Amino acid sequence: MKLSQYNYPFSPDMLAKYPTENRDESRLMIVHRDTGEIEHRIFKDVIDYFDENDVFIFNNTKVFPARLYGNKEKTGAEIEIFLLRELNRDLRLWDVLVDPARKIRIGNKLYFGDDDLLVAEVIDNTTSRGRTLRFLFDGSYEEFKATLYKMGETPLPKWVREKVEPIDDERYQTIFAKHEGAVAAPTAGLHFSKHLLKRMEIKGIQTAEITLHVGLGNFRTVDVEDLTKHKMDSEQIFIPEDAAQTVNHAKEKGRRVCAVGTTVMRTIESSVSTEGFLKPYEGWTNKFIFCPYEFSVADSMISNFHLPYSTQLMMVAAFGGYDTVMNAYKVAKEEKYRFGTYGDAMLII
Template identity: 45%
Template sequence: MDIKQYDFELPEELIAQTPLADRTSSRLMVLNKQTKSIEHSRFSDIKNYLQPGDCLVLNDTRVLPARLYGVKEDTGAKVEVLLLHQTEEDEWEVLVKPAKKVKPGTKVSFGGGRLTAECTGMKDHGGRLLRFEYEGIFLEVLEALGEMPLPPYIKEQLPDKERYQTVYAREEGSAAAPTAGLHFTNELLSEIEQSGIELAYITLHVGLGTFRPVSVENVEDHDMHAEFYQVTKETAEQLNRVRENGGRIISVGTTSTRTLETIMRDYGRFVEASGWTDIFIYPPQEVKAIDGLITNFHLPQSTLIMLVSAIAGRDFIMEAYQEAVQERYRFFSFGDAMFIK
């Protein structure tokens, strides 16, 4: 399958640089995958498209303030570090810029020495292993020194770190936000529950591979990044019950989708499980775990636009994206939303 089938022209001014003041005020494009029809609405009206007995599946991962700025202890040269994931206690796999300045044995200081690190190994694509030393609790030090790792297409500063977190974020570990969930407020979630719609929570810690376009011409040759996921026994039982009772399972975001499809692929039903998933969903594959998806508008030639194409069909998705451009929808992390039903 040629990657060019997932390309589209996107004016740069449609890339949302800042979040809206009201999370629920974004626009909502509603796609009916059966009738191939498109409807334009507002996210505040999402509950009108849900039914009693449905279940929204939300990813409760919390973004780490994972971007650190430091200096090499021997030369004072500036170094930028981006935490990816913890490999063992006090050791992290990271991305470093400029990577050539940091080799095994290199020591880096952050915040005037409040946090220090030594490079203990090399990884692919500029990756490094860093072992950290600090006083107190690592996450508290990180909160004080780190910045939110906003995607590279966002150039504006984010004064409020919480605006790049979902209101239900609780499990620390992501390098990026599950952005479909940014549209919800606690009030809207409460209204949804009061309408007879269930909420279920899973965890998938989002990696930076989310933002990388596919670099190979043939989609099947793409090397998918792996991300850590966890589904509790309680959530698995809840989802099985919803399905047995005829309710729809609607994932909020591609991360929730990848988690649920991993479980269904590996076990054939929803079960308690955790581990690393590198599942890559693209046409003509069919999703088996979900009945609908709430998502944002994704990068051209990305694995995410392929995933939504597997749900709604490539031609229909590309038609919807063309209409979104014509109607001046806001794209990517802080942009508008789509509901595929």
């Protein structure tokens, strides 16, 4: 498969700028892999396609306020920092993206907040946009982290909306978010409400939770036509023993296993036994899934409608079948489904 095969007629007005009033009332397209049949439902109807002892796998990562605004020393030039990963707790070292990056050099000091509450020193250049910062802070680690997060902003993608609003603090987070570490939300999980989870529980549908801390590599532009030459950035994943047991028990009993989102699918496909069962794992993955690919664990998946050329679209097409999924996207545009982070959803079964 080539990069150019993952284009489709797209315009920015297809993107949802705000979530639906209720999480579980976005639209839901049902795509049947075997026939290509398409149904149009509301998301809370997803429960109609699953039975007792089927399993949904959720990503319980939690988004942290990763975007900060500050100023460069001497010039006072405005800069934007995107926190990517804490490198060293004791030394207050973080990997970040800087915008604009071209004038930020090793040794520069950056100031954040009123009265320069936080100061950081650039100690390394890692990529054209990336830097390593050492935050200069005299208080305890807990005080430092509280200060950093208080000054940070919800990292809503700017192609959704330039201005972050109070609604985003709640809605750009799944209701099952537990483990902090993501710079972007696992968007397929945003559709689940407490009421829907309760209905699933009453019906006897099982849930399992894994963790993938979503990094910006998940959204890195693919700039090679030959997809075998694209390298994904590594992201940290955790597959606990109890999640693996729940999933494997369902598989043994012939029950349906649904991956909620591309981050879940990438995680579970990163730790599979030779018999096709899920293995507990703690570490990193840079798995890149595109056609053709034989999936081992899940036999259904939920996904939002992704942008052209994105690695997420490539994975969904690999799971649902290239022609079937690209036709579904054509139908989605005709039927005015909402695309992107706050958009509508697709269930592939």
